[in-house]
Structures are given as C-alpha cells and as structure tokens.
Amino acid sequence: MSAVPLEWVLMLASGLFCVGFFGALSRRHAVSMLMGIELMLNAVNINLVAFWRYTQPDEVGGIIFALFVIVVAAAEAAVGLAMAIAIYRTWQTVNVDSVDSLRG
Amino acid sequence: MYDVVDFILNTQLGLNSPDWVVMLISHLIVVAILFAIAPVQVLFLTYYERRAIARMQDRVGPNRVGYEGLLQPIADGVKMFTKEDIVPVSADQRVHLLAPIVTAAPVMYMFAVLPWGPNMIAVDLPTGLLFFFAISSISTVGLLMAGWASNNKFALLGAMRAVAQVVSYEIPALLSLLFAVMLTGSMSLMAIVEAQSGLFISTTDVPNIPDLGLGWFVFTPVGFLAFVCFFIAALAEGERTPFDIPEADSEIVAGYMTEYSGMKFALFYLAQYILNFLLCAITATIFFGGWQGPGIAWLVSQSLSADNPAGNPVYNVLAGMLGTFYLLAKTYAFFFVMVALRGAFPRLRIDQLMNFGWKFLIPLTMINILSAALWIAITRWGTAQGFGIIEFAGEPSNLVRWLIAFxxxxxxxxxxxxxxxxxxxxxxxxxxxxxxxxGLAVSPPRSA
Amino acid sequence: MSNDTLTHSLTFTEAPAALTVVVDPTPQIARGSAVVVERRRPKAAGWSLLQGLGVVVDHWRKSFRKLDDTTQIAGTFTTEYPEERLPLPEAYRNMPILLFDDATGHELCTSCFQCQRICPPQVIHMTQAKDPDTGKPVPAVSEFIIEYDACMSCGFCAEVCPFDAIKMDHNFELSTADHSSLTVHKTDLLRPISYYQSIAPTFWAEAEASAYKKLETNKKRRPATIGIAPQMLAQLKAAHELRDDQQEATMPTTAVASAPAPATSSAAPPARSAALAASASDLPTDKAARLAAIRARNEAKAAVQAAPATASAAPAASDGGDLPTDKAARLAAIRARNEAKKAAEQAAAAEAAPTLATPDMPPTDVQPAASEQAAPPAPTVPDASLDEKAARLAAIRARNEAKKADEQTAAAGAAPTLATPDVPPTDVPPATSEQAAPPAPAVPDAPLDEKAARLAAIRARNAAKKAAQAEGE
Amino acid sequence: MDLVVQIMFGVTGLLILGAALMVVSVRNIIHAALWLIACFFGIAMLYLLLHAEFLAIVQVLLYIGAVAVLVLFAVMLTRQIDDPDEPVLFQRWRSTLLIAVLLFAAVLVPTIYTHDWQTFTDPQPTFAGPRELGFAFMNAYLLPFQIAAVLLLAALVGAIIIAMEDQEQRRVRVLTLAEEVALRREREPSPPARSAHPQPTSSSTTPPPVPPAHEQAGEGA
Structure with missing residues (x-):
C-alpha cells in the first residue's frame, strides 16, 4: 500500500464525511438523516483504519476502535429506526420538520 | 492452481510472466471451474428434489426427458430462457433489473471458501466462515430490492418476510457455528475440516486415536446440538419448508418473485438452489467432516507435498477425488433431509417462526457456547490455564478427559x-x- | 343457531390413547359444527416432528416398488400414460360418432334430426339426402357435421337416436394444432359397428336386442310391410356374390390377395366377404377369437423358451368370460388392427393388400406362414389380472411390431398379413415361400374354433414378422 | 504493481464518493438506501486494500447485511405517498452545503496537506485476524468490550420499547371454526342431552378467543 499515500485516504475520508454531513443536515426525511450519520461514521472508520495501517500496523488498536464504531453505529441505527417508526405511527410522516408539536 | 499455471507459463513456455499475471490466470481458472459447477449443481438439485419429493408422495416424478428424466432441468431451463421477460409498467425499472443480479451474485462468491478436498479450496481465507455468512447476507438486499421494485403488495410482503426471517435466523446460525471456531481456534473452513480427523473422537482432543476421518464434531453433544440448531436456522436462511414463509404461495402468490419471469426468475431460482446447496455443504463441512472420511488420511500421507517430497502425485488426485466424493455425498444426504422436511411439515406462521427463533434457538445456541467452552476447558486446560478442577484426582488421560467432557x-x-x-x-x-x-390475541396486555 | 347444531358428540376422555375417541360409532357431524380432538402432548419436545419425518421417509423407501392394488397405503401407483393405459369403462363417453354396418356399408343414420334438436351446444348439423332421380328426401344423410371443439360430451344425441346411429366414442386423444380439424364431417365421423362393439360390447348387445325385439313386434303387427328394404336386398346380394368370388380367387393364390378391396379407411365401407348380418350369436365368438389372438400370441412368446416348438394345438389360455380381461384384450386387438390398417394403407400402393384383423369367419384350417417357432403350447394362465396385463402388454408389442412391419413393407412390395386368422376359410399359404413351414394339423372341431383362431393369430403374427424381416433384408 | 494499487484505490474512492453523493442527492429514498449499500461495499473494498480483511468482512456482514437492510426495512414500513412537489431537502440546504464545502475545502484539505504525518509503510503488516482481535478484546480492551455489550443490550431493549405498538390497537384475530365452537360452548351452558362433555382442562389446546365483529353481527341472522 506504499503506492497510495496516507493523505489520499484521509482526503477520501474527509470528503465522505462532508457528504454525510450535508446529508444529515439537509434532508427532511428522518431515515435520510440517519443515512447521513452512517456516512459520517464510516468516514471516521476509514480514518481509523488508515491511521492503523500507516502508523501502527503492529497494534490492533485501530481495528478495535473501528469495530467499536461499527457496534455503536449498529445500536444507533436500531434505535434511530425504531424512533422513525414510532414517529411515523404517531404523526403519519417521517419528515422531521413536520414533527413540531409538543403533544406526545 | 498457482503452481500449475506458474509451471506451464514460466517453466514450459518460458514467458517469465510477472507474479500477478500468474495469480490472475490461476484465479480465473478456479473461478471458471466453480462457476461452471454451480449451475450444473442447481440443475441436478432441482431434478433430485423433484424426484425425491415425488417418491415421498407416492408419485414417480419427472421421468420423461432423457434417461429417467435426467434432462428435465435442461428442458425447464430452455423454457425459462425462452419466456417473455415481463416488467410491470409501474415497477422501478433499474432496481427491478438489478435485484436478481444482487441476489444471485453473492451466493456464487460463497463457493470461494468451500473446501472440496484436501488442499482443494479456491481461497483459504482465515475468516472463511465469517465470509460465508457475510456474503450470504448481501442476498437479502436483493430480495428487498425485488420486493420493492415490483410495486406489488405481495412482492413487498414477501420481501419483508424474507428479510425479517433471514436476519433473525442469521443470529442462531452464526452462534451455533461459534463452537467450531472455539474448538479449532480458527475461522478457516479448511482448518475446521482438518480438525475433524479421528474415529468418533477428534484427534485434536485425543491425539492417539486412529485417523479414519470420522472424528466429526457431530459426535459430541456440543456439536450435535449445534448441528440441530444450525440446520434449522439454515432451513430458514435458505427459505426451505417449513420456513418458506417469504414465498408462501397459498398466501402471497410467490412472494418477492411474483412479478418476475423468464431469465430474471431463473436467476432467483438459481440463487436459491445454490444457497441451499451451499448450506448443506457447509453443514457437512462443519459438523460432518466435509471431505473427511475413511481413506483420506492414508491417501494424503502417500501424496506429494512439501513435507513429503517423495510422495506420488497420483495420490494427490485420488485424495482430491475421494474428498470431493465424500463432501458431495454428505451434501446430497442433507439435501435429502431438506426435501423430506418439505414433504413432512406444514409452513409455520411468521409469529411462530419468530418465537421459535428468538425464544428457543438463540438461548439454546448460547447455552451451547457455554458447553463448548466447558468442553475446551475440560479436554485441554490444566492448572496452568487456571482450570485445575479436572486434575483434582490426579493426572487424567486424554480419553478420560474426553469422557468427562462428553x-x-x-x-x-x-x-x-x-x-x-x-x-x-x-x-x-x-x-x-x-x-x-x-385476552388479546398476541400477548398479555401491559399493566399500564 | 342453537348449540346442538354447532357441536357434536365430541369427548375429552381420560383414555391413555394419544387421540381422543369419538364415542358415537356413527358420527354425524352437522353442518357448521366442528369436532375438537384433543391430542396428548408427546413427552419429548420435537419427537413428533421426527415421527412425521419418519412417515415421509418410509413412504419414500416403499415407493420403489409398484403397487399391485390400491389397498396399500405406500407405494407408487402411477400409470405411465402413453405407454400404459387403464382400461376405459364401457360407459365412458367422449365424442359422438356415426355408425355404419360392416358388411354392407349401410349408414344407420336416417337424418331424423333428433340429435340436432337436442344438442345443448348446438354443434350437430346435418343435411338430409335426396333421391337423385326423384329429388325426394330419403332416410339417409348426405352431410353430417359435429363441431368437436364445442361439443360438451353430454351424450344426449346418442341417448335420443332412435336408430342407434350415433354413439359416443372412447377416443379422447383429440388434441391438435389445427383448430379447423375439430369440425368433423361425415366421412370422419363414420365408424363400423364392429368398432363400437369392440369398445362397448354390452351396450351394443342391448341396443341390438332391443332393436330385434322391436323388429319382431313390428313384424307381428304389420307383417306385410316389415322386411328388408329392396335396395338393401340388392346390396346384400352383391355382397354375397363378391364373397363367393373372393373365396374362389383366394384358393390358389396368397392370402394377401384375398381381399381385393383395399381397406383404405372406414369411411369407404369395404365390400367385405362377410356374413350378411352378423347375428348376435356370432359376436362372442368373434370377440373371443380376437382376444384369443392377442393372448395366445403373448403366451406363445412367453413359452417359447420354456417348451420346444411343437405345432400342436394350443390349449385354451383361459376362458373368455372374464369381462375386464375381455375388454382389455379387445382393446388391444383394436389397436393392433388400427396399426395394421395403417400398414394396409401403405401397402395398398403395392399390388397386394393385407386383410384386416377382423376374425369374423369361422376359421377352419390355417397353415402357418412361417414357423420355426410356430405356436408352442401356451400354458394356461388362470390369473385374470395377470392375463389382463399381459393382454395390454401384447397390445403395445403388437403395435410396435406392426409399425416395424409397416416400415419394411413400405419399402418392399409385399404386404404381410397381420394377426388375421380370419379371411380364408381354407388354407392360407405362406406369405414368403422360402420360409415355408410344415402345415399345422387341421382343427376340425367346432369348439376348438377359438383355439385355432389363436393359433392362427400366432402364426400370422410370426409370419408377418418374418416376412418383414426378410423384405427388410 | 504500484499503479495497479493506485488504480484500484481510485476506483474504490470514486465508488465511495459517488455513491455517497447519490445518497444525499437522489429524491427517492429507497434509491438513496441502495446507494448507501453501494457506498458501504466500496468502503469494504477500501478496507481490503488497507489489509484489514476482518474489518472488511464485518463491514459487509453488519453494515450491508444488518444496518442497510434495517434502513430499507424502516423506509418501507414508513412509506408515504411520494409527492413530487414536496421538497426532500430543508429550506436551509444551501447554507448547509456551503458549510460542508467550506469544511472540506478550508479546513480538512489544508490540514491534511500541511500536517507532517509520521508514517512508515510496512510492506508486511501484522495480520489483524480474528485470533489477534479476540486476544485484544479479552485482554487490553476488555472493559470497552463489556461496555459495548451493555450498549448493544440497551439499544436492543430501547428499540423494542420505542417501536412497540399499543396493545389496544392490535387487530383482533379472525377465529377458526374450532375456536368459535369452543367459545360458544363456554358461553352457553351445554344442553343436558349431551352431558358427556367434560370441561377441557387448562392444559387443553382449545383456543377460544375474542369473537370478531362480523361474528356478532351474524349472530342474529
């Protein structure tokens, strides 16, 4: 992997992060926001693995952290989607700007 | 295969090809062989299933085309290929097209880690077992795509059912396989098969057992329970009766395949049967020793290898053939069981399926993991590993340890x-x- | 709704049996009610699943033997249709056909329009024939059309026909790619009476008996006017003369030349040298002979290995009284004959025409055509069901061989005689003289007619085969 | 060899970024979820290029096999009529885009390129296979491992509770004939003529539940 410098991988991860950032902040659909967040988490994961690969290939710390991120992302997805379904059931919509009432 | 290609290209032809070219060519050859095998297996499996289920129902089954109907699947294939490809107007055209491909392509990858015989494996991945199930989970995406793109309520219902079922039963499937990973300390399918030499007792537990290739995991209580759980979960993953809820034709037409015809339908069919074949093969590999069987060990010991440069390469071929034979025989035996189950049992309801999976199979496999840990502790650990109970009464032999663990x-x-x-x-x-x-139909009411 | 219409005597007994027994010996479950059967839970969870699996695997294991009767639960009982056929019941009806008299070619239909009137889907159309001289309508049809594609096989037409002219056929293999061919005209509707006799013997016997009865009554009532119509008399006379001529002509020459009129199709009624009106008493013999032909042939084949060829009279295979056997054999004979007919059509191109397998003449002395393996004594087979199977088998084989012979004769000029113990009341010289065989002893005895017929059948068959082989070579 | 790796990296990067852009830009949310899967697949390929095989497989198993499927599932469960006039983005999407682009162009790119990364490239990296990871989880990272387990459990329970429906809203099941009969028998006293009916014990498998609405309507007829 010496052919690809670390900067390239980091650039890719930062680009992915920014795309996910835009998606998470601008889409109205709750599930779409969740997808944006997943993209951001994946960008972080790429960073973790890249740093592991280029700076500390003798340790497994980078991989371990990436795995923890995946675990957290899975938990977040489960809870987030459950929330989306609960919201849909109550308001009949999943557009987050429609969910503006305090009635619960 | 790498060695053979290297030998032909560089030694015989003197091309001095670089390393990666040889590797590419050798992999291409293996892939070509596997991709040729897969559809042929499917062809035979459809015939096999139809004949077997017919016999179970006191019928004869297809016996017209070719000798005893052996060419029936080819006739069916020709029929499929020449059918009109119908796409609903309101379907999502691109997703509708992609769905069968996404379903069928991953199952072909699964062949990559299946060991066919001694040293006969396309890629001996150190994470082969995980790879197998990771790849199979991609197929569910294809099902969901098919169900959604068809714009048909039956298709969508079928897809939802399929995904709920497959995702739920992946958990017990993987949990029940964990015991093999624990016992062998590896996720490589080759290592798992090699650990199952011996005679009813694995040579990894008792090394001086004669090696007849019969030290299968299924002969231990741990392995047997895991086998039962895994096979049930595999039925659900392969959408076989009694877990064929996603394509319950009496309820939702054909599930996610409702709006498919012709080649696309054939691809779904192909994917399903390859998946069934592979699930049977993986059952045979992990619980029934895969290519292990009487005679393999002797042939391997006679054959040419790095350890035994004086061996005869003929024995390599013989060992490979015998190993493949054993694997296929076991696989078809399991497929027969699948067919018999189809003949015997009615379809479950979705709530029964979920109850069974989550409330019965998953706790059972978890307890089985505990058993597997105990097994390892009893058979292999001593005071050094902090497990001195077994050595309380002295220094037991391996056999005694095995018996206690059993x-x-x-x-x-x-x-x-x-x-x-x-x-x-x-x-x-x-x-x-x-x-x-x-009271209520589904569960007791909440107090508040 | 009250309670007793809903429930019935269902009990939850404390019996140790796995299933609760319904107490009432003759349970009458009312409409809308349900019987709740309580099952005891098995001790080990999952055990009943294994039991269920065991049942299925047991069926699989037992399915490799074929069932002989349907009383057994496990085992395949599939009939492999095109090769194996179940005997059709006599009352089976498919599509209507028209009948004509074998001997005279007289069509029974008088165009009374009864069937056309009663036909529910209105698929029968007919035109009454007219006397060409006077232009007056006569009791006959000039054209008769049934649209098979719309016919619903109700059988009303056959029911109302006062002259037994329209009957229901047994042929159900009507599928075709040509739709228009399902509008069937008179020439394709006509079948000889003997054909209908072969498929529905008792029905035809009944019809005939009632017709005779009616005739007798009418004779008594109006003796002056009842009798055979004058034009029929002329026809009959011509038929008689023709038969005599044939008998003379057949004497010195070959058997195949004995039927000068080529039997092309049933539509053109052949002026056959036959008895004028086949009396009812003749019929059983006729049938039995045909049946015997098939059976004897079959048994002879079976016995070839067992017993050396002694060209003596074959003992009776079995009595012809067994009805299902009879039918099957008859069916077999019909099929064989159809094949022979095909062969005949092709052979008609050649100079000689074969005779049809209608053993309507009492055969007296039949010379074997070629008999290295001439008629070994066939063993008696008492088992009726076995016999029936054998007959069916024979039919298949006969057809296959007929086909073979057919191909070969088409190449060569000579036509073999197929299972024809019928035509010449005297000797039948060998079809191919180089294979001449010692003549079989005559069977003069009248009760032995049947046997002789059987023997003849075997010999004729063998001859056909030999001839075909010889010609083919 | 270097060029091959570079090309593969380029293809993978294009797949990841392109798919991610499609995720945030396509109108149809199902298509967005499918593009998300493509993006995850590209990331798994990138992990393979970085010699993190185990992570690549876990990525496929968890992200594609579980998370993405869950997302698709949730989208289908909350499907609404697609109104082409309704915007898929907030009103503020331009400012968001501006922030994202600025973040990328003004912060991340200069940082990455100005920082002096102390990297060394090891041609033969330590293989981080399941065995090594297992040892790491059971020794150095035991506490985070346990915490992650508790987190997953909490998420599982929480998701179930959030998504659980109210029991009262459940539809009443349509009864089978046997159930109806059993129910009726229980409600009406059995006639004396048929006294040979002992009441089923509590372990009886007879399931007599609530009568559906149509049943009561049809009662009087």
Missing part, C-alpha cells in the same frame, strides 16, 4: 433443551389460556 456437556445440553422446550410450551399454553379468558 458427560458434562451432554447433561448441560439435554437439560437446556428440555428446559427451553418446556418453557416455550408453557408460554404457549399460557397464551392459549389468555385467549380463552378473552
């Missing part, structure tokens, strides 16, 4: 099975009593 895990597993079954039945009875008392 007894302990047997008691645990039988008790777990009995207890969980009883619990589930009691739950069922309580539910029915609640129904009789005018």
């Amino acid at each position: 007894a302990v895990t047997l008691v645990i597993n039988v008790a777990a099975y009995w207890f969980l079954a009883r619990l589930n039945i009691q739950d069922h009875v309580a539910r029915q009593a609640a129904l009789a008392a005018g």
Whole structure:
C-alpha cells in the first residue's frame, strides 16, 4: 500500500464525511438523516483504519476502535429506526420538520 | 492452481510472466471451474428434489426427458430462457433489473471458501466462515430490492418476510457455528475440516486415536446440538419448508418473485438452489467432516507435498477425488433431509417462526457456547490455564478427559433443551389460556 | 343457531390413547359444527416432528416398488400414460360418432334430426339426402357435421337416436394444432359397428336386442310391410356374390390377395366377404377369437423358451368370460388392427393388400406362414389380472411390431398379413415361400374354433414378422 | 504493481464518493438506501486494500447485511405517498452545503496537506485476524468490550420499547371454526342431552378467543 499515500485516504475520508454531513443536515426525511450519520461514521472508520495501517500496523488498536464504531453505529441505527417508526405511527410522516408539536 | 499455471507459463513456455499475471490466470481458472459447477449443481438439485419429493408422495416424478428424466432441468431451463421477460409498467425499472443480479451474485462468491478436498479450496481465507455468512447476507438486499421494485403488495410482503426471517435466523446460525471456531481456534473452513480427523473422537482432543476421518464434531453433544440448531436456522436462511414463509404461495402468490419471469426468475431460482446447496455443504463441512472420511488420511500421507517430497502425485488426485466424493455425498444426504422436511411439515406462521427463533434457538445456541467452552476447558486446560478442577484426582488421560467432557456437556445440553422446550410450551399454553379468558390475541396486555 | 347444531358428540376422555375417541360409532357431524380432538402432548419436545419425518421417509423407501392394488397405503401407483393405459369403462363417453354396418356399408343414420334438436351446444348439423332421380328426401344423410371443439360430451344425441346411429366414442386423444380439424364431417365421423362393439360390447348387445325385439313386434303387427328394404336386398346380394368370388380367387393364390378391396379407411365401407348380418350369436365368438389372438400370441412368446416348438394345438389360455380381461384384450386387438390398417394403407400402393384383423369367419384350417417357432403350447394362465396385463402388454408389442412391419413393407412390395386368422376359410399359404413351414394339423372341431383362431393369430403374427424381416433384408 | 494499487484505490474512492453523493442527492429514498449499500461495499473494498480483511468482512456482514437492510426495512414500513412537489431537502440546504464545502475545502484539505504525518509503510503488516482481535478484546480492551455489550443490550431493549405498538390497537384475530365452537360452548351452558362433555382442562389446546365483529353481527341472522 506504499503506492497510495496516507493523505489520499484521509482526503477520501474527509470528503465522505462532508457528504454525510450535508446529508444529515439537509434532508427532511428522518431515515435520510440517519443515512447521513452512517456516512459520517464510516468516514471516521476509514480514518481509523488508515491511521492503523500507516502508523501502527503492529497494534490492533485501530481495528478495535473501528469495530467499536461499527457496534455503536449498529445500536444507533436500531434505535434511530425504531424512533422513525414510532414517529411515523404517531404523526403519519417521517419528515422531521413536520414533527413540531409538543403533544406526545 | 498457482503452481500449475506458474509451471506451464514460466517453466514450459518460458514467458517469465510477472507474479500477478500468474495469480490472475490461476484465479480465473478456479473461478471458471466453480462457476461452471454451480449451475450444473442447481440443475441436478432441482431434478433430485423433484424426484425425491415425488417418491415421498407416492408419485414417480419427472421421468420423461432423457434417461429417467435426467434432462428435465435442461428442458425447464430452455423454457425459462425462452419466456417473455415481463416488467410491470409501474415497477422501478433499474432496481427491478438489478435485484436478481444482487441476489444471485453473492451466493456464487460463497463457493470461494468451500473446501472440496484436501488442499482443494479456491481461497483459504482465515475468516472463511465469517465470509460465508457475510456474503450470504448481501442476498437479502436483493430480495428487498425485488420486493420493492415490483410495486406489488405481495412482492413487498414477501420481501419483508424474507428479510425479517433471514436476519433473525442469521443470529442462531452464526452462534451455533461459534463452537467450531472455539474448538479449532480458527475461522478457516479448511482448518475446521482438518480438525475433524479421528474415529468418533477428534484427534485434536485425543491425539492417539486412529485417523479414519470420522472424528466429526457431530459426535459430541456440543456439536450435535449445534448441528440441530444450525440446520434449522439454515432451513430458514435458505427459505426451505417449513420456513418458506417469504414465498408462501397459498398466501402471497410467490412472494418477492411474483412479478418476475423468464431469465430474471431463473436467476432467483438459481440463487436459491445454490444457497441451499451451499448450506448443506457447509453443514457437512462443519459438523460432518466435509471431505473427511475413511481413506483420506492414508491417501494424503502417500501424496506429494512439501513435507513429503517423495510422495506420488497420483495420490494427490485420488485424495482430491475421494474428498470431493465424500463432501458431495454428505451434501446430497442433507439435501435429502431438506426435501423430506418439505414433504413432512406444514409452513409455520411468521409469529411462530419468530418465537421459535428468538425464544428457543438463540438461548439454546448460547447455552451451547457455554458447553463448548466447558468442553475446551475440560479436554485441554490444566492448572496452568487456571482450570485445575479436572486434575483434582490426579493426572487424567486424554480419553478420560474426553469422557468427562462428553458427560458434562451432554447433561448441560439435554437439560437446556428440555428446559427451553418446556418453557416455550408453557408460554404457549399460557397464551392459549389468555385467549380463552378473552385476552388479546398476541400477548398479555401491559399493566399500564 | 342453537348449540346442538354447532357441536357434536365430541369427548375429552381420560383414555391413555394419544387421540381422543369419538364415542358415537356413527358420527354425524352437522353442518357448521366442528369436532375438537384433543391430542396428548408427546413427552419429548420435537419427537413428533421426527415421527412425521419418519412417515415421509418410509413412504419414500416403499415407493420403489409398484403397487399391485390400491389397498396399500405406500407405494407408487402411477400409470405411465402413453405407454400404459387403464382400461376405459364401457360407459365412458367422449365424442359422438356415426355408425355404419360392416358388411354392407349401410349408414344407420336416417337424418331424423333428433340429435340436432337436442344438442345443448348446438354443434350437430346435418343435411338430409335426396333421391337423385326423384329429388325426394330419403332416410339417409348426405352431410353430417359435429363441431368437436364445442361439443360438451353430454351424450344426449346418442341417448335420443332412435336408430342407434350415433354413439359416443372412447377416443379422447383429440388434441391438435389445427383448430379447423375439430369440425368433423361425415366421412370422419363414420365408424363400423364392429368398432363400437369392440369398445362397448354390452351396450351394443342391448341396443341390438332391443332393436330385434322391436323388429319382431313390428313384424307381428304389420307383417306385410316389415322386411328388408329392396335396395338393401340388392346390396346384400352383391355382397354375397363378391364373397363367393373372393373365396374362389383366394384358393390358389396368397392370402394377401384375398381381399381385393383395399381397406383404405372406414369411411369407404369395404365390400367385405362377410356374413350378411352378423347375428348376435356370432359376436362372442368373434370377440373371443380376437382376444384369443392377442393372448395366445403373448403366451406363445412367453413359452417359447420354456417348451420346444411343437405345432400342436394350443390349449385354451383361459376362458373368455372374464369381462375386464375381455375388454382389455379387445382393446388391444383394436389397436393392433388400427396399426395394421395403417400398414394396409401403405401397402395398398403395392399390388397386394393385407386383410384386416377382423376374425369374423369361422376359421377352419390355417397353415402357418412361417414357423420355426410356430405356436408352442401356451400354458394356461388362470390369473385374470395377470392375463389382463399381459393382454395390454401384447397390445403395445403388437403395435410396435406392426409399425416395424409397416416400415419394411413400405419399402418392399409385399404386404404381410397381420394377426388375421380370419379371411380364408381354407388354407392360407405362406406369405414368403422360402420360409415355408410344415402345415399345422387341421382343427376340425367346432369348439376348438377359438383355439385355432389363436393359433392362427400366432402364426400370422410370426409370419408377418418374418416376412418383414426378410423384405427388410 | 504500484499503479495497479493506485488504480484500484481510485476506483474504490470514486465508488465511495459517488455513491455517497447519490445518497444525499437522489429524491427517492429507497434509491438513496441502495446507494448507501453501494457506498458501504466500496468502503469494504477500501478496507481490503488497507489489509484489514476482518474489518472488511464485518463491514459487509453488519453494515450491508444488518444496518442497510434495517434502513430499507424502516423506509418501507414508513412509506408515504411520494409527492413530487414536496421538497426532500430543508429550506436551509444551501447554507448547509456551503458549510460542508467550506469544511472540506478550508479546513480538512489544508490540514491534511500541511500536517507532517509520521508514517512508515510496512510492506508486511501484522495480520489483524480474528485470533489477534479476540486476544485484544479479552485482554487490553476488555472493559470497552463489556461496555459495548451493555450498549448493544440497551439499544436492543430501547428499540423494542420505542417501536412497540399499543396493545389496544392490535387487530383482533379472525377465529377458526374450532375456536368459535369452543367459545360458544363456554358461553352457553351445554344442553343436558349431551352431558358427556367434560370441561377441557387448562392444559387443553382449545383456543377460544375474542369473537370478531362480523361474528356478532351474524349472530342474529
């Protein structure tokens, strides 16, 4: 992997992060926001693995952290989607700007 | 295969090809072989299933085309290919097209880690077992795509059912396989198969057992319970009866395949049968020794290898052939069981399926993992590993350790099975009593 | 709704049996009610699943033997249709056909329009024939059309026909790619009476008996006017003369030349040298002979290995009284004959025409055509069901061989005689003289007619085969 | 060899970024979820390029097999009529885009390129297979491992509770004939003529539940 410098991988991860950032902040659909967040988490994961690969290939710390991120992302997805379904059931919509009432 | 290609290209032809070219060519050849095998297997499996199920129902089955109907699948294939490809107008055209591809392509990858014989494996991945199930989970995306793109409520219902079922049953499937990973300390399928030499007792547990290739994991209580759980989960993953809820034709036409015809339908069919074949093969590999069997060890010891440069390469070929034969024989035996199950049992309801998976199979496999840990502790650990109980009465031999482990895990597993079954039945009875008392249909009401 | 219409005597007994027994010996479950059967839970969870699996695997294991009767639960009982056929019941009806008399070619239909009137889907159309001289309508049809594609096989037409002219056929293999061919005209509707006799013997016997009865009554009532119509008399006379001529002509020459009129199709009624009106008493013999032909042939084949060829009279295979056997054999004979007919059509191009397998003449002395393996004594087969199977088998084989012979004769000029113990009341010289065989002893005895017929059948068959082989070579 | 790796990296990067852009830009949310899967697949390929095989497989198993499927599932469960006039983005999407682009162009790119990364490239990295990871989880990272387990459990329970429906809203099941009969028998006293009916014990499998609405309507007829 010496052919690809670390900067390239980091650039890719930062680009992915920014795309996910835009998606998470601008889409109205709750599930779409969740997808944006997943993209951001994946960008972080790429960073973790890249740093592991280029700076500390003798340790497994980078991989371990990436795995923890995946675990957290899975938990977040489960809870987030459950929330989306609960919201849909109550308001009949999943557009987050429609969910503006305090009635619960 | 790499060595053969290297030999032909560089030594014989003197091309001095670079390393990666040789690797590419050798992989291409292996892939070509596997991709040729897969559809042929499917062709034969459809015929095999139809004949077997016909016999079970006191019929004869297809016996017209070719000798005893052997060419029937080819006739069916020709029929499929020449059918008109119908796409609903309101379907999502691109997704509709992609769905069968996404479903069928991953199952072909699964062949990559399946060991066919001694040293006969396309890629001996160190994470082969995980790879197998990771790849199979991609197929579910294809099902969901198909169900959604068809713009048909039956297709969508079928896809939802399929995904709910497959995702739920992946958990017990993987949990039940964990015991093999624990016992062999590897996720490589080749290593798992190689650990199953011996005679009813694995040579990894008792090294001086004669090696007849029969030290299968299924002969231990741990392995047997895991086998039962895994096979049930595999039925659900392969959408076989009694878990064929996603394509329950009496309820939702053909599930996610409702709006498909012609080649696309054939691709779904192909994917399903390859998946079934592979699930049977993986069952045989992990629990029934894969290519292990009487005679393999002797052939391998005679054959040419790095350890034995004086060996005869003929024995390599013979060992490969015998190993493949054993694997296929076991696989087809399991497929026969699948067919018999199809002949015997009615379809489950979706709530029964979920109850069974989450309330029975998953706890059972978890207890089985405990048993597997105990097995390892009893058979292999001593005071050095902090497990001195077994050495309380002196220095037991390997066989004695094995027997103690057998007894302990047997008691645990039988008790777990009995207890969980009883619990589930009691739950069922309580539910029915609640129904009789005018309660709710699904579960007892919440207090608040 | 009250309670007793809903429930029935269902009990939850404390019996140790796995299933609760319904107490009432003759349970009458009312409409809308349900019987709740309580099952005892098995001791081990999952055990009943294994039991269920065991049942299925047991069926699989037992399915490799074929069932002989349907009383057994496990085992395949599939009939492999095109090769194996179940005997059709006599009352089976498919599509209507028109009948004509074998001997005279007289069509029974008088165009009374009864069937056309009663036909529910209105698929029968007919035109009454007219006397060409006077232009007056006569009791006959000039054209008769049934649209098979719309016919619903109700059988009303056959029911109302006062002259037994329209009957229901047994042929159900009507599928075709040509739709228009399902509008069937008179020439394709006509079948000889003997054909209908072969498929529905008792029905035809009944019809005939009632017709005779009616005739007798009418004779008594109006003796002056009842009798055979004058034009029929002329026809009959011509038929008699023709038969005599044929008998003379057949004497010195070959058997195949004995039927000068080529039997092209049933539509053109052949002026056969036959008895004028086949009396009812003749019929059983006729049938039995045909049946015997098939059976004897079959048994002879079976016995070839067992017993050396002694060209003596074959003992009776079995009595012809067994009805299902009879039918099957008859069916077989019909099929064989159809094949022979095909062969005949092709052979008609050649100078000689074969005779049809209608053993309507009492055969007296039949010379074997070629008999290295001439008629070994066939063993008696008492088992009726076995016999029936054998007959069916024979039919298949006969057809296959007929086909073979057919191909070969088409190449060569000579036509073999197929299972024809019928035509010449005297000797039948060998078809191919180089294979001449010692003549079989005559069977003069009248009760032995049947046997002789059987023997003749075997010999004729063998001859056909030999001839075909010889010609083919 | 270097060029091959570079090309593969380029293709993978294009797949990841392109798919991610499609995720945030396509109108149809199902298509967005499918593009998300493509993006995850590209990331798994990138992990393979970075010699993190185990992570690549876990990525496929968890992200594609579980998370993405869950997302698709949730989208289908909350499907609404697609109104082409309704915007898929907030009103503020331009400012968001501006922030994202600025973040990328003004912060991340200069940082990455100005920082002096102390990297060394090891041609033969330590293989981080399941065995090594297992040892790491059971020794150095035991506490985070346990915490992650508790987190997953909490998420499981929480998701179930959030998504659980109210029991009262459940539809009443349509009864089978046997159930109806059993129910009726229980409600009406059995006639004396048929006294040979002992009441089923509590372990009986007879399930007599609530009568559906149509049943009561049809009662009087």
